Amino acid sequence: MSALYWLSFCDTAKAEGSQFLGVAIVRAPDPVHAAVVAAQLGCNPGGEVLITRIEHERLVRREWMNRLLCVEEIEALERGLRS
Numbered sequence: 056m057s058a059l060y061w062l063s064f065c066d067t068a069k070a071e072g073s074q075f076l077g078v079a080i081v082r083a084p085d086p087v088h089a090a091v092v093a094a095q096l097g098c099n100p101g102g103e104v105l106i107t108r109i110e111h112e113r114l115v116r117r118e119w120m121n122r123l124l125c126v127e128e129i130e131a132l133e134r135g136l137r138s
Contacts, residue, residue, distance in 0.1 A: 056084070057082045057083055057084050058082070058083070058084075058085075058108050058109070058112075059080060059081070059082055059108070059109040059112050059115055059120075060080070060081055060082075060083055060086060060089035060106050060107065060108055060109065061078060061079075061080055061106070061107045061108075061109055062078065062079045062080070062081065062089060062090065062093050062099070062104050062105070062106050063075075063077075063078050063104065063105045063106075063107075064076035064077055064078070064079070064099065064100050064101070064102050064103070064104050064123075065102050065103050065105075066101065066102035066103070067102075067103065075126060076100040076101070076102050076123075077098075077100055077123040077124055077125055077126070077129075078123070078124045078129050079093045079096075079098040079099065079121070079122065079123055079124070080109065080115060080119050080120045080121070080124070081093050081096065081098075081120065081121055082120070086106040086108070089106055090104055090106065096121050096122070098121065098122050098123040099123075100123060119132060
């Protein structure tokens with residue numbers, strides 16, 4: 056069975072304030088495969104990745120999935136989830 060995963064990418068070698076590379080939300084059977092799926096879809100910008108399973112899938116909009124989300128999109132997404 057697959058689940059949704061939130062993959063947050065950063066590059067600690069970059070200057071402070073520019074280390075965040077974006078977030079991808081993908082469906083996969085486990086966290087390892089989530090990283091593989093993100094790479095196959097072209098939404099893995101490299102760097103380090105933190106992978107978290109999304110427990111409340113119904114809150115995730117289809118347009119947020121399978122692409123790299125930038126800082127502005129993540130902030131808007133978080134605001135929408137809080138309201």
